[in-house]
Amino acid sequence: MAFSMSNSGGLGKRGRFRGTGALSEINVVPLVDVVLVLLIIFMLTAHVMEFGLEVEVPKVKPIRENVQDLPVVVIAQDGTSYLADKPVNINLMASEIRKRYRNAKSVYLKADRRTPWDQVAQVIATLGEAKLAVNVVTQPEDQTGKKR
Numbered sequence: 260m261a262f263s264m265s266n267s268g269g270l271g272k273r274g275r276f277r278g279t280g281a282l283s284e285i286n287v288v289p290l291v292d293v294v295l296v297l298l299i300i301f302m303l304t305a306h307v308m309e310f311g312l313e314v315e316v317p318k319v320k321p322i323r324e325n326v327q328d329l330p331v332v333v334i335a336q337d338g339t340s341y342l343a344d345k346p347v348n349i350n351l352m353a354s355e356i357r358k359r360y361r362n363a364k365s366v367y368l369k370a371d372r373r374t375p376w377d378q379v380a381q382v383i384a385t386l387g388e389a390k391l392a393v394n395v396v397t398q399p400e401d402q403t404g405k406k407r
Contacts (some may be wrong), residue, residue, distance in 0.1 A: 277360040317372045318400040329394065330360045332386070334370040349381060354388030365392030 314333055332352065333341040340349050347355050356363055366386060370379050386393050 274283060288376060297334075314369055314371045316369060316396055316398045319397045328361055329365055329367050330356050331367045331369055332356075332394075334368070334374050334378055334382060336371040336373050338374060349385055352382070353391065356386075356389070356391065363379070363391065365394055367394050367396050369396040397403055 272330075314335065331343060332347075333344075335341065340347055340352060342352065342355055343359070356366060368379070368382060368386070383393050
């Protein structure tokens with residue numbers, strides 16, 4: 260903003276506003292510039308804020324699609340087990356499921372396709388001992404063999 264604070268009657272003044280009072284305009288161009296830059300930053304970073312863990316599940320031929328509200332156990336590529344995006348020890352997994360999901364009779368098991376089978380088998384065995392049915396999450400395969 261530009262203001263003229265001296266009132267010398269225009270004698271000896273230089274500039275565009277000779278003899279006038281205070282200039283009270285607000286320049287909104289810098290404000291618009293800042294807002295546009297923030298908008299661009301948000302648009303570029305919005306895809307990073309996805310929920311959940313990145314797990315590439317195996318592809319199979321689709322049989323049927325069904326979705327139930329069940330607990331999800333995720334096994335990452337390095338073998339780390341998660342229950343609802345929180346790390347959980349395999350020995351405490353059944354008790355954590357019973358504590359968080361009171362009426363759960365089954366769970367979804369989502370494992371990365373590069374996870375060693377031993378880790379997956381251990382989790383299935385642990386959940387089986389706890390009398391929980393295991394539903395394995397897979398990705399349907401297109402007829403062309405491409406991912407959906």
